[in-house]
Amino acid sequence: MIRKLNILLLITSSIAFVAVYGLKYSVEEVAKNKQALERHIEQQKGQLSLLEADWSYLNQPSYIQPIIDRHIAQLNLQPIKQTQFGSLSELPMRPVQPDTAAMTALFSSLQAGVDPADKPIGGQ
Amino acid sequence: MAIMTGGDAAPISLTGAKKFRGDLTRTRIRWVIIGLVTLFLIVCGRLVQLGMVVQDTTIEGRTREAISASRPAILDRNGLEMAVDIRVPSLYAEPRRIIDVDDAVEKLRTVLPDLDPAWLRNKLSGEKGFVWIKRDLTPALEDKIYQLGIPGLDFLTESKRFYPGGPEASHILGSVNVDNQGIGGIEQYIDSQGLAQLQSVGIANGGNLKPVQLSIDMRVQHVMRQVLLDALTRYQAKADAGVMIDVKTGEVLGLVSLPDFDPNDPSSMIAPYNGEKAMRFNRITAGKYELGSTFKTVTIAGALDAGAIKMTDQFDARFGVRFGRFTITDFHGQHRMLSLPEVYKYSSNVGAIHIEQTWGKDNFRGFMTKVGFDSPLPIELPEKTTSYIPKTLSDVTAATASFGHGISITPLHMAAAMAAFVNNGVYEPPTVYKRTPQEVAQLAKRFISPKTSLEIRELMRLNGIEGSGSVMNRLAEGYRVGGKTGTAEKVENGRYSRSKNFNVFASAFPMDAPKYAMVVIIDEPHRESATTGDTAGWNAGEITGRIVAGVAPMLGVAPNFDQALDDQMVPVSIR
Numbered sequence: 194m195i196r197k198l199n200i201l202l203l204i205t206s207s208i209a210f211v212a213v214y215g216l217k218y219s220v221e222e223v224a225k226n227k228q229a230l231e232r233h234i235e236q237q238k239g240q241l242s243l244l245e246a247d248w249s250y251l252n253q254p255s256y257i258q259p260i261i262d263r264h265i266a267q268l269n270l271q272p273i274k275q276t277q278f279g280s281l282s283e284l285p286m287r288p289v290q291p292d293t294a295a296m297t298a299l300f301s302s303l304q305a306g307v308d309p310a311d312k313p314i315g316g317q
Numbered sequence: 318m319a320i321m322t323g324g325d326a327a328p329i330s331l332t333g334a335k336k337f338r339g340d341l342t343r344t345r346i347r348w349v350i351i352g353l354v355t356l357f358l359i360v361c362g363r364l365v366q367l368g369m370v371v372q373d374t375t376i377e378g379r380t381r382e383a384i385s386a387s388r389p390a391i392l393d394r395n396g397l398e399m400a401v402d403i404r405v406p407s408l409y410a411e412p413r414r415i416i417d418v419d420d421a422v423e424k425l426r427t428v429l430p431d432l433d434p435a436w437l438r439n440k441l442s443g444e445k446g447f448v449w450i451k452r453d454l455t456p457a458l459e460d461k462i463y464q465l466g467i468p469g470l471d472f473l474t475e476s477k478r479f480y481p482g483g484p485e486a487s488h489i490l491g492s493v494n495v496d497n498q499g500i501g502g503i504e505q506y507i508d509s510q511g512l513a514q515l516q517s518v519g520i521a522n523g524g525n526l527k528p529v530q531l532s533i534d535m536r537v538q539h540v541m542r543q544v545l546l547d548a549l550t551r552y553q554a555k556a557d558a559g560v561m562i563d564v565k566t567g568e569v570l571g572l573v574s575l576p577d578f579d580p581n582d583p584s585s586m587i588a589p590y591n592g593e594k595a596m597r598f599n600r601i602t603a604g605k606y607e608l609g610s611t612f613k614t615v616t617i618a619g620a621l622d623a624g625a626i627k628m629t630d631q632f633d634a635r636f637g638v639r640f641g642r643f644t645i646t647d648f649h650g651q652h653r654m655l656s657l658p659e660v661y662k663y664s665s666n667v668g669a670i671h672i673e674q675t676w677g678k679d680n681f682r683g684f685m686t687k688v689g690f691d692s693p694l695p696i697e698l699p700e701k702t703t704s705y706i707p708k709t710l711s712d713v714t715a716a717t718a719s720f721g722h723g724i725s726i727t728p729l730h731m732a733a734a735m736a737a738f739v740n741n742g743v744y745e746p747p748t749v750y751k752r753t754p755q756e757v758a759q760l761a762k763r764f765i766s767p768k769t770s771l772e773i774r775e776l777m778r779l780n781g782i783e784g785s786g787s788v789m790n791r792l793a794e795g796y797r798v799g800g801k802t803g804t805a806e807k808v809e810n811g812r813y814s815r816s817k818n819f820n821v822f823a824s825a826f827p828m829d830a831p832k833y834a835m836v837v838i839i840d841e842p843h844r845e846s847a848t849t850g851d852t853a854g855w856n857a858g859e860i861t862g863r864i865v866a867g868v869a870p871m872l873g874v875a876p877n878f879d880q881a882l883d884d885q886m887v888p889v890s891i892r
Contacts, residue, residue: 232463235474236456239404249398250481254539275795275866275876 387476388497388504388512389526391490393535394568394751399486400504400580403479406459406472407452413444414469421467425450428461441469453477478504480580486538488599489531489572489698489749492580500583503531503749506697530751532568537561540867541571544860545837549575552842552856555591558600559837559864560729564736564825566752567745567760569696570833571868574600600838601732603700605725609803609853610664611823611836612721612731616673617661618738618773619684622765625676628772630657632668640713645670648804648852658892661776662784664802669719678715682706685718688734688744688764690726695746702727721803728836731823734764736834739777739799739825742770777801778828779887785854789822792862795876796869797883800824800835800861802853807841817841822857826865827874829886837861 250256261270302309391400415421418441422434429451440448452475454462459472478493480486491502499505499512507529515526545557558574578585578597590596598604620626634655637646649663660668673681685691685706694701705725707714717723729747737744742765745757752760765773777799781790785802803821806813820842825834842856849855869876 235404236406236459239406239474240456242402242404245398246401246403246479246481249401250479252397253482253485254536255482255485255542258539258543272867273870275793276878278795278870278876280875 390528537571557839564740609805611803622769673719732836739831789858789862793865797827820853
């Protein structure tokens with residue numbers, strides 16, 4: 194009886210020994226993975242914060258202004274003047290009949306190289 | 318087994334060999350037990366001792382949590398970042414865990430060749446807990462060092478504050494010191510609101526902090542700073558500053574004070590400017606000034622609201638007002654009877670004194686308290702000063718105070734009062750935080766009646782059209798700006814200086830439905846050219862005009878050239 198029990202215990206303990214041994218190594222493996230992942234996350238967060246800082250720096254008016262100033266001549270940029278603002282009410286109503294005469298005039302003027310859209314809204 | 322030999326003889330005891338061995342074994346076992354127990358006690362004692370050892374986990378006196386603690390991002394009203402945290406890896410070593418110092422030094426120098434080998438060897442030897450090897454590494458370098466696999470070397474993520482706008486909003490933001498603690502501005506305010514405690518217990522980490530949203534509009538801030546910066550050279554002034562408030566909510570949209578500093582470099586805060594020290598403070602909240610004739614707006618608003626004067630009243634400005642040896646006269650002397658709009662338009666000191674005297678100096682003093690000039694500024698910025706106004710006014714101080722001399726308030730006090738005057742008389746305490754409509758409704762306080770507010774707006778717009786604000790109005794044509802100039806002579810060695818001015822322009826726009834109020838100050842401006850002047854209209858006024866022309870389109874204020882609008886606002890009768 195006692196002999197059988199002893200054998201049983203021996204078998205169980207050797208199984209437990211192998212299991213614990215395996216578990217220990219798998220835990221170490223998981224811990225290593227976890228550490229690597231944490232490091233990766235930390236790195237990514239760091240890079241993200243750098244990129245975010247970069248993005249907000251590039252969006253600052255103080256960063257954009259000098260770029261505009263540099264290209265004023267090339268792009269023919271001008272600060273908007275108060276007189277250049279228009280409102281919807283200044284637009285003429287849509288004509289009931291298509292205004293063929295005006296369309297012809299527009300196309301011939303475009304063909305001649307004069308674009309009426311270059312003129313400021315609201316008059317001369 | 319004992320054998321009894323006699324009645325009186327002592328018993329002889331004989332011990333058998335078997336028993337003798339048994340006793341010997343028992344004694345041996347006892348000794349072994351004692352030995353084992355002692356061994357266990359020693360092991361236990363060592364365990365307790367090890368458990369008692371307090372490891373020094375601080376780095377240069379600060380916990381790891383405090384070093385990696387972050388601060389919340391600061392956003393402007395449109396969500397643009399004004400201050401962000403950058404997370405940078407820093408390399409440190411634990412010398413007591415390093416096995417082979419020479420090997421570690423050699424390997425490290427392959428990645429960081431600029432480290433001095435002798436210095437590094439010295440750092441890595443010994444039993445110290447923590448030593449910094451290199452701060453602010455790039456992620457690429459971090460990776461390379463990690464690949465070396467040296468035991469005892471590790472990385473700690475440090476938070477660094479970065480202000481992408483540079484000096485743009487320096488006085489609003491303040492800065493942080495090397496320990497990531499706020500020094501000045503909103504950064505200091507955030508700390509005082511409990512962030513410091515969060516950081517010390519280590520929960521202010523990573524992205525779990527809610528961003529702080531301010532009421533500042535970085536576009537407005539930029540335009541204001543550009544214009545004010547240009548004005549410093551244009552008028553060869555010592556300093557200038559400006560603040561813009563949303564009159565409906567009390568939110569500050571822009572606050573610039575020049576000279577300023579770069580928050581990314583906190584030491585620039587105290588750097589001298591043109592050889593002068595202590596120039597870079599926030600003039601809007603921490604400077605108090607005699608704001609000159611802009612104060613007439615306050616005097617007239619109060620007197621009108623109390624019913625002491627009417628818009629149609631006439632004031633005798635033919636002669637100066639005498640106080641003992643002194644006579645106060647007008648700068649733009651008209652020497653005739655002036656109507657109230659004329660007193661305002663020509664900025665008549667004599668007229669202002671008559672108004673104050675009709676009203677009564679105690680009522681005048683009471684009104685200053687009512688509009689908050691006595692109380693400290695309600696704004697969140699820690700740099701602020703209190704006004705200088707005597708508790709009770711004598712006849713002379715009351716007279717000079719009516720046109721803004723002899724009493725000092727901060728420009729923000731004036732801007733907040735101006736905002737209330739044009740906002741139907743309803744005051745909102747100025748703030749740099751974004752406000753909800755509920756808070757706005759809760760904080761509202763009435764200064765003057767809507768009727769008086771309308772009259773003040775008439776006067777301010779009138780002054781913009783044909784008074785001292787006309788230079789400004791030409792620059793900001795169409796945006797219906799109204800305002801009042803103030804030219805104060807600076808006090809030098811206890812006397813008012815004739816040559817050095819301190820100029821102010823207090824304004825609001827668009828006057829038909831006011832949205833924004835602004836105060837601009839400029840210290841010791843000079844004439845821009847021979848044909849211009851050095852009074853406030855020529856510098857502070859022009860600055861205001863340029864700022865309005867720049868920011869109005871961004872703020873959704875459309876220009877309107879309709880003459881009828883002005884005619885309705887400023888009746889022809891008062892022109």
